Structure formats: structure tokens, C-alpha cells
Amino acid sequence: MNEIKELSQELINKISAGEVIERPSSVVKELVENSIDAKSSIIDIHIRNGGKTEIRVSDNGVGINSKDVKLAFKRHATSKLSDHNLLKISTLGFRGEALSSIASISRMKIYTSISDIADGKSFEVNSGLIGELKPSPRKIGTTIEVNELFYSTPARLKFLKTENYETLLIKQCIQKLALSNPDIEFNFYSNEKKIISSLASKNLNFNKKLEHRIVSLFGSEFFKNLIWFNEKIDCYNFFGFIGLPTFHHSNSAKQFTFVNKRPIHDRYLYNSIKAAYKDFLSYDRFPQVVLFINSPLEDVDINVHPTKNEVRFKNMQNLRSLLIRSIKKGLESAGHKSSTINTLKTLDTINKNNLNFMTKKVDDPFLSNNYFNKENSTNLTEEICQDYPLGLAKSQFHETYIISQTKNGIVIIDQHAAHERIVYEKLKKNYNQNNLETQILLIPEIIEVISEELDILLNHRDFLARYSLLIEKFSNESIIVREVPLILINCNISLLMKDIISDLIEIGDSQILETNINKICSSMACHGSIRAGRQMYQDEMNKLLREMESTPYSGQCNHGRPTYIELNLNQIESLFGRK
Ligand SMILES: Nc1ncnc2c1ncn2[C@@H]1O[C@H](COP(=O)(O)OP(=O)(O)O)[C@@H](O)[C@H]1O
Ligand SMILES: [Mg+2]
Known part of the structure; x- marks a missing residue:
């Protein structure tokens, strides 16, 4: 064995740099976090070649005192931590590792000043060696330039990806810091091209400031x-x-x-x-x-x-x-709010289909008898439309979709998906409150099963009873269902039981957790809801819409698909080229 020696500071810094600085985006993260900790209100970030050749971060924060400036590049030197507050850290930095780590694997230049009138200082750091401090007037704040990152650790350099990818990672890192600091203006340039420009919004509450920030970073469609x-x-x-x-x-x-x-x-x-x-x-x-x-x-x-x-x-x-x-x-x-993305997708499809439509021969609408029999909408209807977000059901199409008129447009509802969600939420609520309304079957249903299924069903009898599904063994290869939740009275009980058997097989002997409850409620809801292909009367359709409005999460079915799509008049007008 060789003699035991303490490692040199230079080597220690390189080792630690390997942990803190993985790629250009880690440098950006550390430098921008330092600028945030320095209470800056504007932070500018410039990079070149995905940050591989140059990263420059400028801020208008408090600056670094001339006497501390060299210390800042020593490992574990920080102004943010005292002996007492390791358990109460409110700054982003605290380990005092970033500057020393970055310095050990790059060439750096620093310009900093603690006031607009005091003389600023600048100096270079090459592979961790700090150069001479030179006077360098500048306004309050700090600019740190990192050139040729990893030039002294070529192995790392090899692991870097393409310029575009490294730029994307840097952009994502800035987006994150910008989201949590809507009071600070962020500007990001890659090869002199502006990538992010996000102004600070002042004198607003956090909710509004964050809204502005999200819109400026990701656009209004995301925000909606x-x-x-x-x-x-x-x-x-x-x-x-x-x-x-x-x-x-x-x-x-x-x-x-x-x-x-x-x-x-x-x-x-x-x-x-x-x-x-x-x-x-x-x-x-x-x-x-x-x-x-x-x-x-x-x-x-x-x-x-x-x-x-x-x-x-x-x-x-x-x-x-x-x-x-x-x-x-x-x-x-x-509540019933559903994503605008669905509306956009709809518009897209309609637009595409329209092109095909235009090339076909179209029946002249003026020849149609009904054309001038425009339905008189009564004042009452209008009032109702104004009151209800999902409007008033006008008619059903293909025994599957309901179209309703709202104050500002129309809504197309998938009757099965919508009803399924309502039944699901009802079942779950009633299950949790232990008060499912039940119905004894006049003619009990006998269902054939194989012997393994019979075992599973009988083992879960009490569990099923909580869903008001009362079953008994009928023979070695059949069960009899005596009672079901009222909500399910019209469903095909034999198909429902088959689904529940497969749910139970999947759940196995595990404890009856919330997931399982939801799963079974979901199967039951699917069977207990209005099928596509069933005719509905207007009253019934409106009842469904009103229930949707008062049911939590009714904007999507249990599988995450939307239950309705909304088109407002502006969108309809733009489809017809009126706008
Ligand atoms: N942009 C900056 N503005 C003002 N001070 C800075 C800036 N960057 C670094 N510093 C000073 O240098 C110190 C060392 O920075 P760093 O190595 O990132 O460690 P940490 O942020 O964990 O304290 C900081 O504690 C801070 O006092
Ligand atoms: Mg730091």
C-alpha cells in the first residue's frame, strides 16, 4: 500500500466539480441561483455553442465586496450559512461549492461592484488559480463569464450532447427558476439570439404574477x-x-x-x-x-x-x-371544466374535413324544405342558456351525442362518457358514506362461473356487499345475484359480474385499498350508464347536463377522455370564414 496523503486543494475541487457540475446547464443553474440569492431584479444569461464555449450571467444584485472576492472562489466559502442555521436554509445556495467547482474546470472572468459609484473590480480565474484584481468600473451587480468548460477534464467534455440539446437543458433550467421568481426579469440569449425574455410584473398578487410568467414562458394556450x-x-x-x-x-x-x-x-x-x-x-x-x-x-x-x-x-x-x-x-x-385542447383538436379536424367537403357536390341548402323554418328560440330558452354553463340541450345525434346551445356557442356531449362519470362519482360517494340505495331483484339473476371464479366471488362476498351487490352460491358452477345498487338496475348484470370477477382476480388478495374501490366503481359505472346508441328525450338530456354541472370532475370520463367539447361563436365564425 502507498503512503496515506491529503489530496491537494486543486484535486479536491476537481472531484467536487464532478458532483456539482455535470454539464453546461448545471453552471447556468448555479450562477443564476447566485444572482437570485444576491437579490437581483434583472438577470441576463448569454451562451454560445450550447454553453460549451461560453456562458455569461449578469445581474444587478448586491455584488461582491473586494475583500471577499477571492474567498468566494475557495471551496466551502459562503456568505449564506452560519454555524447555527444549517437547519433553516432560505437561500438557494449554502454549500459554497459552485464557484470553486466551476473555476477548477474552466476559464472564468468576474466583474463585480457593490455600488453604482464605487470602483468595480475584475479578475480572471484559470483552472482555479485566481489572477490579479483590476479596477473595472461598472454598475452594482456581478457578471460571471465561464469559457471553455471542461477543457481540463476532457472525459466530461466527451459526454456532452449536441448544441441544441444542451441549449434546451439550459432553457428548461432557466424556465424553472423564472417560474419561482416572477419578480425578477429574465433574458436568455443563445448565440446572440433571444430565446427567453420575461419581464417582471410588479404590484400584483402572486397568483397574477405567476400567470403572467407562465404565459410569457409557455404561451396562453398552456395557461388556459x-x-x-x-x-x-x-x-x-x-x-x-x-x-x-x-x-x-x-x-x-x-x-x-x-x-x-x-x-x-x-x-x-x-x-x-x-x-x-x-x-x-x-x-x-x-x-x-x-x-x-x-x-x-x-x-x-x-x-x-x-x-x-x-x-x-x-x-x-x-x-x-x-x-x-x-x-x-x-x-x-x-367541476365540469374540460380542456381547450379538445376544442382546438376539433377545429383542426373540422378544418381538414372541410377541405374534402368542398370538393364534393353539396346539396343546395336553399332547396331544403326546412331551411326557412328557423326554430323560434323563446326568451325562456335564452335565459336558461345564460344560466347554465353547459347550456340547453337542443337535440341528440346518432343516438350518441347531444348538442346544446350555450350563451356563447354550442357544446357537443358524449352521452355515455358523461353519464359514466356521473354514475362513477355517485357510486364512490355513496360507497364512502355507506349509503348506496339498493334494489332487490324481482327475478334473481343466475350467473354461470368456473370454480376458481366461484371461490374468488365467495371470498369477496362481504366486500361486494358493501357495494350492495348481494350474491350467494347457487351451485358448484353458478352464483345467484339477489340485490344490486339501484343505479345499476337496468344494466346487464351478468356482464357486470364478469367484469367484477376480472377486477377481483387482478386485485388478488391484496387489501381493499382506495384504488380497488375506484376500480370496481369504475366497472360498475361503465355498466350502469346510458349507452351510446340509446335514444334520449330532451328532458332527459337536460337532466344529464345539469347533473354534469354539479358533479365534480365531470369534464372527463374515468379514462381521462373528455365528456364534452365546446365551440364558441368566435370559433364557429372563423370556421366559416366569417372572421
Ligand atoms: N452573483 C453574485 N452576486 C453576489 N454574490 C455572489 C454572486 N455569486 C457568488 N456570490 C458570492 O460568492 C459566494 C460563493 O458562491 P457559491 O460558490 O455559489 O456558494 P454558495 O452560493 O453556496 O454560497 C456566495 O456565498 C456569495 O457570497
Ligand atoms: Mg451558489
């Missing part, structure tokens, strides 16, 4: 599909914008989560969000959220990893259930 929520439970405050369940995505790229304003990438938090949306989304779709969690500083540990992207909560289990509860409550407040 979000709903504001703000829940205070225990010592936590959960707030922000959560996406309508019909506005889902194939990955989690647009899930932004912040703990005490710090962007956090945490699998456990993502899973909790997924759990909150579980009833509305299939497992491979992701909701979109900009979600803030404020917690007492001493209840979260952010010192989990050098990149400070993860957190540990004192009581994660508790946090998880409170978070799920508050997101669900937020979603409930959206």
Missing part, C-alpha cells in the same frame, strides 16, 4: 388549461396552477415542482401528483402542474445531494397525503 389552487393544511401551504385532467401529456416535462421556492426534481413528489390525478388519467399520461409547496424551513432537508435538486421531508407520508388531498380539492373546484 390550468386552474389556480391554494390550500393551507397543517404547517404546509400548497398552491400554484394545476392542469385540467383532460390536458395531459406523454411525459413529465411540464411538471414543475418547487419546495420553498426551490425547483425540486423528486420522484416521490411526482408520484404523489400522479396519485392525485389517478381517477382521471390512464397510467401512461402525465398531468401538467406548476406546484409550490411551502413548508417550515426546519421540516425539510435540502442537503441531500450537492445539486440540491432533491429534498427530504420530516414526515413524507403525511406530506404526501396532504398534497394529494389538496390537489384533488383544486381539481374539484374546476
Whole structure:
């Protein structure tokens, strides 16, 4: 064995740089976080070649005092932590590692001043060696330039991806920090081209400021599909914008989560969000959220990893259930609201079909007898339209869709999907309150099953009884159903029982958890709801619309598909080229 030696400071810095600085976006993250901690109101970021050749971050923050400037580049040197506050960290930085790490693997230039009139200073740092301080007048603030990142660690350089990809990662990193700091103006340029320009909005409440920020970063269509929520439970405050369940995505790229304003990438938090949306989304779709969690500083540990992207909560289990509860409550407040994306998709399809339509021979509408028999809409109808968000049902088409007239347009409703959601919510509510209305079958239904299925059904008899499904063994290969929930009285009981058997097989012997309850309610709802292909009368259709309006989450069926689509008059007019 060789002799034991202490590593040189230079080597220590390089090793630590490997943990903190993985790629150009990690440099941007550390520098911008420093600018935020320095109370800047404007932060400009310039990069070249995906940050590989140059990254420059300028701010108008408090600046660095001349006497401290060299110290700032020493490892574990920080102005943000004292011996007493490791458990109460309110700044983004605290480990004093970023500047020393970046300096050890690049060539840096620093310009900084602590007032508009005091002389600024500038100096260079090459591979960790600090050059001479030179006078360099500038306004208050700091500019840090990082050139030739990883030039001294070529192995790292090799792992970098294309310019476009590295630029995208930098952009995403800035977006995250910009979302949690709507008071700060952010400008981002890549090869002199403006990529982000997001002004600060002053004198507004946080909700409005965040709205402006989201629109400036992601556009208004994204924003239109979000709903504001703000829940205070225990010592936590959960707030922000959560996406309508019909506005889902194939990955989690647009899930932004912040703990005490710090962007956090945490699998456990993502899973909790997924759990909150579980009833509305299939497992491979992701909701979109900009979600803030404020917690007492001493209840979260952010010192989990050098990149400070993860957190540990004192009581994660508790946090998880409170978070799920508050997101669900937020979603409930959206009621029947459905995503505008569906409307856009509709317009798109109609537009495409219209092109085909134009080339076909069209019947002249003026020749049609009904044309001038325009239906007189009574004042009463109009009043009703004004009062109800989903309007007044006008008629049914193909025994599947209802079209209703609203104050500003029309709504097309998928009768089965809509009714299914209503029945589902009713079943679940009644199940939870233990008061399902039941109906004894006049003629009990006998259902043939194989012996394994019989065992499973009989093992779950009490469980099914809670759903008011009363079954008994009839023979070795059949059961008899004596009672069902009133809501299901008209359904095909034998098909329903087959589905429930397969649910039970899937659930296995596991405990009766909420997921299972939802699953069974979902199967029951599917059987108990109005089928596509059934004729409905106007009263019945309107009753359905009114129920939708008062049922939580009725904008989508249990599988996350929309239950209705809305077209306002502006959109209809633009389809006809009137606008
Ligand atoms: N843009 C900046 N404006 C003012 N001070 C800065 C800036 N960047 C860095 N500093 C100072 O340099 C110190 C070291 O920065 P850093 O290595 O990132 O560690 P940390 O942020 O964890 O303290 C900071 O504590 C701060 O005092
Ligand atoms: Mg820092």
C-alpha cells in the first residue's frame, strides 16, 4: 500500500466539480441561483455553442465586496450559512461549492461592484488559480463569464450532447427558476439570439404574477388549461396552477415542482401528483402542474445531494397525503371544466374535413324544405342558456351525442362518457358514506362461473356487499345475484359480474385499498350508464347536463377522455370564414 496523503486543494475541487457540475446547464443553474440569492431584479444569461464555449450571467444584485472576492472562489466559502442555521436554509445556495467547482474546470472572468459609484473590480480565474484584481468600473451587480468548460477534464467534455440539446437543458433550467421568481426579469440569449425574455410584473398578487410568467414562458394556450389552487393544511401551504385532467401529456416535462421556492426534481413528489390525478388519467399520461409547496424551513432537508435538486421531508407520508388531498380539492373546484385542447383538436379536424367537403357536390341548402323554418328560440330558452354553463340541450345525434346551445356557442356531449362519470362519482360517494340505495331483484339473476371464479366471488362476498351487490352460491358452477345498487338496475348484470370477477382476480388478495374501490366503481359505472346508441328525450338530456354541472370532475370520463367539447361563436365564425 502507498503512503496515506491529503489530496491537494486543486484535486479536491476537481472531484467536487464532478458532483456539482455535470454539464453546461448545471453552471447556468448555479450562477443564476447566485444572482437570485444576491437579490437581483434583472438577470441576463448569454451562451454560445450550447454553453460549451461560453456562458455569461449578469445581474444587478448586491455584488461582491473586494475583500471577499477571492474567498468566494475557495471551496466551502459562503456568505449564506452560519454555524447555527444549517437547519433553516432560505437561500438557494449554502454549500459554497459552485464557484470553486466551476473555476477548477474552466476559464472564468468576474466583474463585480457593490455600488453604482464605487470602483468595480475584475479578475480572471484559470483552472482555479485566481489572477490579479483590476479596477473595472461598472454598475452594482456581478457578471460571471465561464469559457471553455471542461477543457481540463476532457472525459466530461466527451459526454456532452449536441448544441441544441444542451441549449434546451439550459432553457428548461432557466424556465424553472423564472417560474419561482416572477419578480425578477429574465433574458436568455443563445448565440446572440433571444430565446427567453420575461419581464417582471410588479404590484400584483402572486397568483397574477405567476400567470403572467407562465404565459410569457409557455404561451396562453398552456395557461388556459390550468386552474389556480391554494390550500393551507397543517404547517404546509400548497398552491400554484394545476392542469385540467383532460390536458395531459406523454411525459413529465411540464411538471414543475418547487419546495420553498426551490425547483425540486423528486420522484416521490411526482408520484404523489400522479396519485392525485389517478381517477382521471390512464397510467401512461402525465398531468401538467406548476406546484409550490411551502413548508417550515426546519421540516425539510435540502442537503441531500450537492445539486440540491432533491429534498427530504420530516414526515413524507403525511406530506404526501396532504398534497394529494389538496390537489384533488383544486381539481374539484374546476367541476365540469374540460380542456381547450379538445376544442382546438376539433377545429383542426373540422378544418381538414372541410377541405374534402368542398370538393364534393353539396346539396343546395336553399332547396331544403326546412331551411326557412328557423326554430323560434323563446326568451325562456335564452335565459336558461345564460344560466347554465353547459347550456340547453337542443337535440341528440346518432343516438350518441347531444348538442346544446350555450350563451356563447354550442357544446357537443358524449352521452355515455358523461353519464359514466356521473354514475362513477355517485357510486364512490355513496360507497364512502355507506349509503348506496339498493334494489332487490324481482327475478334473481343466475350467473354461470368456473370454480376458481366461484371461490374468488365467495371470498369477496362481504366486500361486494358493501357495494350492495348481494350474491350467494347457487351451485358448484353458478352464483345467484339477489340485490344490486339501484343505479345499476337496468344494466346487464351478468356482464357486470364478469367484469367484477376480472377486477377481483387482478386485485388478488391484496387489501381493499382506495384504488380497488375506484376500480370496481369504475366497472360498475361503465355498466350502469346510458349507452351510446340509446335514444334520449330532451328532458332527459337536460337532466344529464345539469347533473354534469354539479358533479365534480365531470369534464372527463374515468379514462381521462373528455365528456364534452365546446365551440364558441368566435370559433364557429372563423370556421366559416366569417372572421
Ligand atoms: N452573483 C453574485 N452576486 C453576489 N454574490 C455572489 C454572486 N455569486 C457568488 N456570490 C458570492 O460568492 C459566494 C460563493 O458562491 P457559491 O460558490 O455559489 O456558494 P454558495 O452560493 O453556496 O454560497 C456566495 O456565498 C456569495 O457570497
Ligand atoms: Mg451558489
